[in-house]
Amino acid sequence: MYKYDQYDQAIVDARVEEFRDQVRRRLAGEITEDQFKPLRLMNGLYLQLHAYMLRVAIPYGTLDSRQMRMLAHIARKYDRDYGHFTTRQNIQYNWIKLEECPDLLAKLATVEMHAIQTSGNCIRNISSDQYAGAAADEIADPRPWAELLRQWSTFHPEFSYLPRKFKIAVIAADEARAAMRLHDIGIQLIERDGTLGAAFYVGGGMGRTPMIAPLIKDFVPAEDLLSYSEACLRVYNRHGRRDNIYKARIKILVHELGAEEYARQVEEEFAHVKALNIDPPAAELERIQAFFAPPPFDAADVELDRSDPDFAVWLDQNVKPHKQAGYAIVNISLKPLGGIPGDASSAQIDVMANLAERYSFDELRVTHAQNIVLPHVAKRDLYAVWQALAEAGLAEANLDLISDIIACPGLDYCSLANARSIPVAQKIARRFADPARQRDLGELKLKISGCINACGHHHAGHIGILGVDRKGTENYQLLLGGSGAEDASLGKITGPGFSEDGVVDAIERVTDKYVALRADGERFLDTYRRVGFEPFKEAIYG
Amino acid sequence: MKILTGNDLASGAVTWWAGSWWSRHVEDAVDVGEDGEAILQREDGARRVNAPYLIAAITTPEGPRPAHIKDRVRALGPTVRPDLTLKPADPQAGEWVI
Numbered sequence: 068m069y070k071y072d073q074y075d076q077a078i079v080d081a082r083v084e085e086f087r088d089q090v091r092r093r094l095a096g097e098i099t100e101d102q103f104k105p106l107r108l109m110n111g112l113y114l115q116l117h118a119y120m121l122r123v124a125i126p127y128g129t130l131d132s133r134q135m136r137m138l139a140h141i142a143r144k145y146d147r148d149y150g151h152f153t154t155r156q157n158i159q160y161n162w163i164k165l166e167e168c169p170d171l172l173a174k175l176a177t178v179e180m181h182a183i184q185t186s187g188n189c190i191r192n193i194s195s196d197q198y199a200g201a202a203a204d205e206i207a208d209p210r211p212w213a214e215l216l217r218q219w220s221t222f223h224p225e226f227s228y229l230p231r232k233f234k235i236a237v238i239a240a241d242e243a244r245a246a247m248r249l250h251d252i253g254i255q256l257i258e259r260d261g262t263l264g265a266a267f268y269v270g271g272g273m274g275r276t277p278m279i280a281p282l283i284k285d286f287v288p289a290e291d292l293l294s295y296s297e298a299c300l301r302v303y304n305r306h307g308r309r310d311n312i313y314k315a316r317i318k319i320l321v322h323e324l325g326a327e328e329y330a331r332q333v334e335e336e337f338a339h340v341k342a343l344n345i346d347p348p349a350a351e352l353e354r355i356q357a358f359f360a361p362p363p364f365d366a367a368d369v370e371l372d373r374s375d376p377d378f379a380v381w382l383d384q385n386v387k388p389h390k391q392a393g394y395a396i397v398n399i400s401l402k403p404l405g406g407i408p409g410d411a412s413s414a415q416i417d418v419m420a421n422l423a424e425r426y427s428f429d430e431l432r433v434t435h436a437q438n439i440v441l442p443h444v445a446k447r448d449l450y451a452v453w454q455a456l457a458e459a460g461l462a463e464a465n466l467d468l469i470s471d472i473i474a475c476p477g478l479d480y481c482s483l484a485n486a487r488s489i490p491v492a493q494k495i496a497r498r499f500a501d502p503a504r505q506r507d508l509g510e511l512k513l514k515i516s517g518c519i520n521a522c523g524h525h526h527a528g529h530i531g532i533l534g535v536d537r538k539g540t541e542n543y544q545l546l547l548g549g550s551g552a553e554d555a556s557l558g559k560i561t562g563p564g565f566s567e568d569g570v571v572d573a574i575e576r577v578t579d580k581y582v583a584l585r586a587d588g589e590r591f592l593d594t595y596r597r598v599g600f601e602p603f604k605e606a607i608y609g
Numbered sequence: 610m611k612i613l614t615g616n617d618l619a620s621g622a623v624t625w626w627a628g629s630w631w632s633r634h635v636e637d638a639v640d641v642g643e644d645g646e647a648i649l650q651r652e653d654g655a656r657r658v659n660a661p662y663l664i665a666a667i668t669t670p671e672g673p674r675p676a677h678i679k680d681r682v683r684a685l686g687p688t689v690r691p692d693l694t695l696k697p698a699d700p701q702a703g704e705w706v707i
Contacts, residue, residue: 090629091619094618094619096656099656100656100659100660114616114621114659116623116679116682116683117621117622117623117686118616118620118621118622118623119616119621147693154649162621163621164619164621165618165619165620166619166620197650251632306692345682407689407690469637478678478679478682479682479687479688479689480687482679484679487688487689489684489689490685492686493689539676539677540678541678571677
């Protein structure tokens with residue numbers, strides 16, 4: 068885990084005190100809401116339906132038990148005893164008081180956390196693979212590079228007022244577990260002739276105009292990663308549209324210029340940027356990389372006792388292979404039957420922190436699918452971990468199944484939403500409550516957004532749901548065939564929308580059709596791609 | 610009927626114009642008739658409430674309720690957390706806005 072140096076700590080502490088003064092002036096009536104709003108947003112503080120909402124950054128989704136316990140403390144002391152883990156690998160608190168926010172941020176700063184750049188038209192929290200440092204298929208640990216990008220993008224003066232917000236993902240495996248090609252820049256570390264470098268995918272995103280990022284450079288040497296990123300941003304900052312918020316994201320620029328022309332301009336800019344010598348010296352890179360050195364793995368490989376059937380099911384569904392023999396990656400589902408996707412109580416957050424400290428070399432990860440990962444658990448400890456999770460209501464064995472639903476907060480919390488997402492997720496989970504049925508359906512990624520902004524990634528769902536407002540009534544459009552993985556694709560709208568109950572029925576017709584049509588070993592998405600859209604549309608609408 | 614709503618500046622809590630003060634309970638909201646804009650201007654200047662705005666409402670046996678679902682959710686709290694609504698003891702509270 069990266070540890071702040073004196074500069075990191077100093078800028079975060081200074082920002083807390085600056086915001087404390089801004090809050091004081093706002094509460095004293097010295098500045099108006101129009102003046103204050105951009106200041107609070109720069110510190111991650113939104114005003115949502117019921118209260119202020121604070122979005123706390125979790126850099127590349129990685130945190131330790133001390134930080135996790137602080138998140139639990141914040142939930143208990145400053146919120147209503149729970150937090151919501153998001154599709155950006157962050158956490159949000161829904162009931163924050165403005166007058167208490169500076170103290171809250173000061174406490175976060177004591178554990179090297181903040182809410183800076185979790186809003187606004189700047190480079191947001193860098194996302195990454197939740198299995199980084201543990202996955203057998205990665206060619207390098209992506210986190211040092213994500214950390215480098217975090218430091219580069221933090222308070223970057225040139226990129227603090229971009230045309231729109233900007234999201235970067237860094238991965239290092241062919242299996243894309245962080246929706247990489249649906250980011251403004253998706254960076255995949257690769258190796259060529261023994262040299263580490265990166266492929267750059269630029270211009271992806273969801274929202275109103277979803278796009279899959281095209282490859283604009285197949286190999287950038289690792290030592291040029293910052294310079295090349297800077298060049299990508301500069302071209303966007305110069306030519307991105309500022310006259311129309313709906314056309315301001317980089318995906319529109321890349322689409323309108325064409326990937327080839329955008330890449331040409333980046334190359335031209337890169338020649339200038341490279342001369343600025345902004346890439347870190349080897350010693351600095353090594354300093355950062357040292358924080359992410361593998362932990363001292365020393366557990367012997369063991370044969371797991373699968374005699375407890377519930378444990379065996381959880382093992383098969385939620386536990387993934389680790390690159391180190393004797394260890395495993397544990398996925399903690401935050402999708403209990405009928406629960407709220409991504410929500411965890413302070414007590415549950417504490418339990419996860421304790422388990423990380425005791426069993427996972429003090430590390431946790433937040434996934435874009437709104438789950439938590441213990442990345443390094445010795446196989447001999449898996450049963451004890453599972454028992455502790457079960458006791459805390461955290462042992463749902465449904466990873467990547469139909470009830471492992473991504474859902475944005477929707478109209479229950481969000482001022483932008485047009486329809487509620489969470490109740491739909493709950494109804495679907497209950498409809499498919501039978502664990503055996505879920506496992507029979509296999510991998511099926513269902514994603515729900517309560518508005519076109521697509522925080523619930525509905526475009527990338529094997530089955531996606533988009534909530535809309537139809538004359539004051541909630542209505543739900545159904546999409547099929549999306550994927551945020553390495554086989555990225557965008558879902559296609561099936562046709563007229565449904566009521567809340569109607570969309571649950573429609574999904575069951577889709578899954579019934581899949582069961583009728585699937586070939587051996589085919590996932591839902593495989594069958595859909597093989598047979599096409601029409602059989603499913605016919606099943607839905609008759 | 611027309612009622613006024615906003616969020617309390619310090620706490621962020623949803624508030625409703627109750628005639629001479631801001632209440633946290635939608636039941637206290639009063640019909641502002643044609644005076645809404647004038648009250649908004651005055652209250653915006655007083656800076657007690659963030660971004661107050663005027664909405665359409667209906668009369669129900671429980672009192673005034675916003676006409677649109679978004680403000681009905683604001684009025685009672687998230688429909689998926691009945692324990693956090695203003696009527697935690699009422700078993701119907703969580704279903705009220707549906």
